[in-house]
Amino acid sequence: MATTPTIPESRSAGTVIIAGGSIAGLLAAAACQPYAEEVIVLERDTLPDGPAPRPGTPQVGHAHGLLAGGRLAAERLLPGFSEDLLAAGAVTKDDLGRSGRWFIGGGLLADTTIGQDGMSVSRETVESAVRDRVRKLDNVTVIEGIDVCGLLAEAGRVVGVRVRHPGAGPMEETMRADLVVDATGRSGRGVGWLRDLGLPVPREERVKIGLTYATTHIERRPDDIDGRLVSVSGPVPTVPRGGVAIAQEGDRWIVTLFGYVDEHPPLDEDGFRAYARQLVNTDLGPLLASRPLLHAPRGYRFPDSRRRYFEEVADLPVGYAPIGDAICSFNPSFGQGMSVAALEAVALGDALASGLGAVRTDYPAGAAEVVDRAWAMVTGADLQIPGVEGPPPSAPAWVAAYIRRLQRVARRDPVVAAAFFRVTNLMDHPRRLLRPSIAWRVLARG
Known part of the structure; x- marks a missing residue:
């Protein structure tokens, strides 16, 4: 104690x-x-x-x-926390950079290594x-x-x-x-x-995103998605919808689909599967088609992000x-x-x-x-979606253009992908993406 x-x-x-x-x-x-x-x-x-x-x-x-940065912070506050998650059935993979398939900005990011194990577990x-x-x-x-x-x-x-x-x-x-x-x-x-x-x-500042969720669970098999723990489909301005499948304890996938503004994932099984087939991600549609849903999709609405x-x-x-x-x-x-x-x-x-x-x-x-x-x-990502309302981003326009270019390069450059993963997992400050060693790769290969 x-x-x-x-x-x-x-x-x-x-x-x-x-x-x-x-x-x-x-x-x-x-x-x-x-x-x-x-x-x-x-x-x-x-x-x-x-x-x-x-x-x-x-x-x-x-x-x-x-996220990895959050788990490390929780471990600092509560030593032994990660071992508790493993004992409760958390699913792991040897490196976060190889633990999933990440369709971000319209393309699949390269596999990479970031020096931190991937871990997947339910919020509960x-x-x-x-x-x-x-x-x-x-x-x-x-x-x-x-x-x-x-x-x-x-x-x-x-x-x-x-x-x-x-x-x-x-x-x-x-x-x-x-x-x-x-x-x-x-x-x-x-x-x-x-x-x-x-x-x-x-x-208080609000960004009105009009996000609608729908979620179900399905059985998870060891060879699903090449043994990965997660598959993510991020939205793009032309396809303002997305989804994610995350491995959970008990040999289950939790599958959540979402849409912005007027895009609402259906709560019936056929509509849910059809919505997944229209994502940028090529994993979720076949995964949902391969086995029955464990329960009918459940909805949730999130009207806006808020900051004080x-x-x-x-x-x-x-x-x-x-x-x-x-x-x-x-x-x-x-x-x-x-x-x-x-x-x-x-x-x-x-x-x-x-x-x-x-x-x-x-x-x-x-x-x-x-x-x-x-x-x-x-x-920065949300305000690129048509219909999202909020104050203009505080960062200059060139930053958004640079990030879009970086995401394109990260599809084929593991070094850039690793830097991006470490930032999005709150392990490193976003300034890391502007380091000369990363910026050179982005500008030369983008």
């Missing part, structure tokens, strides 16, 4: 309350645990035992990916592994069936939360804390709480820190949400190591640096 290290009195965070028992909230608890006397996770719903859908997560039954199992590890931390308590309904503030500083027990009437209680971590999700409840107290709130710029708030109160979807809720077809949350949690822990003041001064910028990397990739 993990133990709490001794922290100098001047650096102790005292009591940390995490509002929300999501992956983001649990990883935040793991990040704060070494620097706090106690960490209390407050969750409105009853959390499942083992790998099962968590209440309040309608997207859980659809394809999710834990990821959540279960995180939950089990966090519950074993000595100074962390997870309380279920309690709803955080507001913040407590004194002299412009957050000093705790207001809570109530669902089904117990309107009676509220208060809980004091030195730090409140807002893991309440994309709805912006925490922003509303700040506003109610007259505290400053961040500006907490790093711009000069007077963000001491004692408050957002994480996960409370900061940014991404287009889920890119599979970045869990990984960004893990990297944000690392940034939170790094700031808290220097004291509560650093959470206010350093953490918002650290979290923004993580979000910037993913947000630029997502919105």
Whole structure:
């Protein structure tokens, strides 16, 4: 069982309350645990035992990916996490660069090596592994069936939360804390709480993508897709639809198809299969035609991506820190949400190591640096799709043209493909793609 290290009195965070028992909230608890006397996770719903859908997560039954950068971050916070996934049935391949077939930008990227094993596992199992590890931390308590309904503030500083027990009437209680971590999700409840107290709130940016999902499962056989763990079909402006097949524990594929704006994958079996045949990817159609669906396709709609710029708030109160979807809720077809949350949690822990003041001064910028990397990739691609609405990309037009050229070169150049994979898996900063050794290959061979 993990133990709490001794922290100098001047650096102790005292009591940390995490509002929300999501992956983001649990990883935040793991990040704060070494620097706090106690960490209390407050969750409105009853959390499942083992790998099962968590209440309040309608997207859980659809394809999710834990990117390599996110898994490494989670492993740093919870040593042994990767072994837990393997013990729970996660499927692996010797190198991520050879673990899948990636149809990106209209073509198949070259096989390559990036120095990190590929691992494929369901979101339910990821959540279960995180939950089990966090519950074993000595100074962390997870309380279920309690709803955080507001913040407590004194002299412009957050000093705790207001809570109530669902089904117990309107009676509220208060809980004091030195730090409140807002893991309440994309709805912006925490922003509303700040506003109610007259505290400053961040500006919000939305990109309206009108994404529609449909998902099913099928049996997985060892020789499917040449033994790969994943096959991805990214959208292009002329074909604003995509899909993915991801290997999961229990010898299953999870297959998710999606479309932007007016493209809606059908929920009947024949229509679902026909939609897959029209993708750029040449794997998903034959795969779905080769065996029965294990259940009828299930739908899900995701109207927009949202980002809140907490790093711009000069007077963000001491004692408050957002994480996960409370900061940014991404287009889920890119599979970045869990990984960004893990990297944000690392940034939170790094700031808290220097004291509560650093959470206010350093953490918002650290979290923004993580979000910037993913947000630029997502919105840059989404805004090329006709009908998607949002603010113009912050990067100049030449960057988008360069990325399109890089993707073409990556179809035949393993070195460029490796750089692209490491960036899209949040292992390296996007600046890596502009290094002279990569830029020369892109410009000379594009």
